[in-house]
Amino acid sequence: MNAFRISWKNLKANPLTLVLNLLLVAFGTGMLAMLLLGVSQVGDRLRDNARGVDLVVGAKGSPLQLILSSIYFIDFPTGNISEDEARLLTANPMVKKAVPLALGDNYAGFRIVGTDTGYVGLHSLELAAGHFWTKAFEIVIGAEVAEAQNLKAGDRIYGSHGLSSEEDIHDDHAYTVVGVLKKRGNVADNLVLTGLESIWEMHGAGGQREITSMLLQYRSRMAMVTLPAMINRSTNMQAASPAKESGRLFALIGVGVDAVRWFAVALMLLAGVSIFVSLYNSLRQRVYDLAVMRVMGASRGVMLGMILLEGTLLTTFGSLAGILLGHGALHAIGYWQHSPQARLDGLVFLPEEGWLLVAGLLIGLVAALLPAIQAYRTDISETMSKI
Amino acid sequence: MLQTTNLTKTFATGTTLRFPDWTVAAGEQWLLLGESGSGKTTLLHMLGGLLRPASGSVVVNGADLYALPARALDRFRGRHIGIVFQQPHLIRSLTVEENLAIAQTFAGVGKDPLRIREVLDALDMELLRRSYPQELSQGQAQRVGIARALVNRPALLLADEPTSSLDNRNAEAVIRLLSELAVTQSATLVISTHDDRVKDAFFKNFMFELSHERISDQLEKS
Numbered sequence: 001m002n003a004f005r006i007s008w009k010n011l012k013a014n015p016l017t018l019v020l021n022l023l024l025v026a027f028g029t030g031m032l033a034m035l036l037l038g039v040s041q042v043g044d045r046l047r048d049n050a051r052g053v054d055l056v057v058g059a060k061g062s063p064l065q066l067i068l069s070s071i072y073f074i075d076f077p078t079g080n081i082s083e084d085e086a087r088l089l090t091a092n093p094m095v096k097k098a099v100p101l102a103l104g105d106n107y108a109g110f111r112i113v114g115t116d117t118g119y120v121g122l123h124s125l126e127l128a129a130g131h132f133w134t135k136a137f138e139i140v141i142g143a144e145v146a147e148a149q150n151l152k153a154g155d156r157i158y159g160s161h162g163l164s165s166e167e168d169i170h171d172d173h174a175y176t177v178v179g180v181l182k183k184r185g186n187v188a189d190n191l192v193l194t195g196l197e198s199i200w201e202m203h204g205a206g207g208q209r210e211i212t213s214m215l216l217q218y219r220s221r222m223a224m225v226t227l228p229a230m231i232n233r234s235t236n237m238q239a240a241s242p243a244k245e246s247g248r249l250f251a252l253i254g255v256g257v258d259a260v261r262w263f264a265v266a267l268m269l270l271a272g273v274s275i276f277v278s279l280y281n282s283l284r285q286r287v288y289d290l291a292v293m294r295v296m297g298a299s300r301g302v303m304l305g306m307i308l309l310e311g312t313l314l315t316t317f318g319s320l321a322g323i324l325l326g327h328g329a330l331h332a333i334g335y336w337q338h339s340p341q342a343r344l345d346g347l348v349f350l351p352e353e354g355w356l357l358v359a360g361l362l363i364g365l366v367a368a369l370l371p372a373i374q375a376y377r378t379d380i381s382e383t384m385s386k387i
Numbered sequence: 388m389l390q391t392t393n394l395t396k397t398f399a400t401g402t403t404l405r406f407p408d409w410t411v412a413a414g415e416q417w418l419l420l421g422e423s424g425s426g427k428t429t430l431l432h433m434l435g436g437l438l439r440p441a442s443g444s445v446v447v448n449g450a451d452l453y454a455l456p457a458r459a460l461d462r463f464r465g466r467h468i469g470i471v472f473q474q475p476h477l478i479r480s481l482t483v484e485e486n487l488a489i490a491q492t493f494a495g496v497g498k499d500p501l502r503i504r505e506v507l508d509a510l511d512m513e514l515l516r517r518s519y520p521q522e523l524s525q526g527q528a529q530r531v532g533i534a535r536a537l538v539n540r541p542a543l544l545l546a547d548e549p550t551s552s553l554d555n556r557n558a559e560a561v562i563r564l565l566s567e568l569a570v571t572q573s574a575t576l577v578i579s580t581h582d583d584r585v586k587d588a589f590f591k592n593f594m595f596e597l598s599h600e601r602i603s604d605q606l607e608k609s
Contacts, residue, residue, distance in 0.1 A: 297465015
């Protein structure tokens with residue numbers, strides 16, 4: 001009989017109390033684990049999708065909308081800009097790289113993006129099969145598009161006008177799939193890429209060629225200050241910084257995240273109080289147990305340790321269960337969610353989760369402290385002569 | 388084997404109880420007699436290392452109990468003194484076998500399942516070793532209490548009113564059992580009682596009476 005087994009059997013003697021306390025700890029820890037993972041993963045995905053893009057230039061409107069539509073492909077574009085005007089920026093010495101985007105069509109809900117090879121370089125996209133587009137109406141599709149629509153190189157598809165509907169089909173021109181991308185785990189998996197010419201020819205653009213936006217990479221940090229100001233002031237385009245806009249977006253979500261976090265912390269504290277009350281009550285029933293153990297040769301220190309162990313065993317098991325619960329819940333959400341831009345994955349473990357275990361351990365220690373001191377003080381002779 | 392010298396105990400009311408000196412040789416079996424409230428339990432707890440006297444000494448097997456550091460006293464008690472209480476107070480969350488096993492654990496003598504089987508066998512409790520205390524009758528629970536006191540082969544076996552909650556037949560059986568076990572396990576036995584049935588059943592004629600130093604019931608309660 002070691003100390004763990006004795007403590008565990010003591011806990012098991014009150015199964016309902018044990019389950020209640022485990023649930024309280026597990027739910028508190030589970031929520032915290034889910035938040036921790038969710039926030040970190042969403043942040044990672046958003047950063048990964050925006051990697052290499054320092055500035056987005058598009059039609060005037062909401063800068064957040066411009067970022068959402070041109071980097072994450074979530075919202076509607078702000079409008080179109082003239083290609084010539086955008087191309088002028090390419091010549092600016094502060095710009096290292098410029099990638100044009102032309103949006104407006106979709107295929108079965110997947111966005112068709114007219115661009116050039118710069119976009120391929122930006123996300124270091126690689127082909128799983130076929131080759132990149134060389135002519136108009138040749139497309140390269142993302143891994144998820146290929147999987148969901150069961151497409152392979154050589155297949156022909158028709159795009160539809162708009163960003164999500166399948167009603168207004170462009171049936172005068174068919175696209176030919178010439179390549180399928182390797183899975184990258186980011187937004188590119190859900191895109192249909194093609195040359196700008198395809199979009200222009202599809203919409204019968206004559207002399208006045210337009211694009212949706214231009215992704216820019218700075219040559220130096222100096223440009224960070226001057227370039228956006230210059231664009232916003234002296235052109236009828238707007239410049240938006242992905243870092244700044246996703247920061248703003250996160251600040252908005254952050255309020256909700258904070259509320260849930262405090263709720264989870266309150267739940268953990270409640271678990272601590274519940275454990276304290278349970279141990280304290282069980283101790284009153286167990287005074288003879290403790291006295292008898294002392295008679296059998298256990299020291300005061302052993303009694304103290306045994307009660308502390310009971311508290312920490314409870315919270316440690318609870319936190320472990322909670323972390324697994326959090327991962328399970330997150331994985332379930334990721335499995336059923338419909339926003340591939342930031343798919344959640346419950347199988348990733350973060351080092352920070354260790355702190356949740358430490359916090360659980362501490363709550364157990366604190367909750368068990370008073371009962372443990374009481375156990376330490378139990379007077380054998382007094383207890384045993386009460387019959 | 389057991390020697391008390393100038394033992395006194397001061398109660399919360401300020402009264403001081405003096406106990407006469409007492410010498411017990413190894414292997415002897417003694418009855419500690421006295422009306423309830425005469426300080427039997429107090430003396431027995433002092434002998435067992437459970438209650439520190441106001442003054443005086445208790446020497447068991449050559450060890451001056453209250454001169455030992457607290458942890459050493461706990462360990463000594465676990466290894467060398469077995470105590471049977473009025474109520475067995477078995478630990479409810481543990482089986483009969485486990486109740487004995489923790490006695491080995493806490494005394495620090497190491498696991499010895501064979502000894503547990505042996506003691507339970509001697510008390511005819513072998514078949515119930517996986518039962519929980521609430522599944523036992525009062526007599527069976529008392530036997531387990533005795534087995535627990537004996538499992539570490541104590542040199543001194545103390546029993547505090549072991550018959551008070553038992554009927555005539557069981558009371559006699561328990562006393563006989565304690566007496567026989569003390570012989571076979573080579574332990575010195577001290578039974579405290581005010582029960583005449585015990586006095587009649589007990590065949591060894593060592594008695595230590597406390598009747599002349601009576602303290603009031605009120606004092607005992609405080």
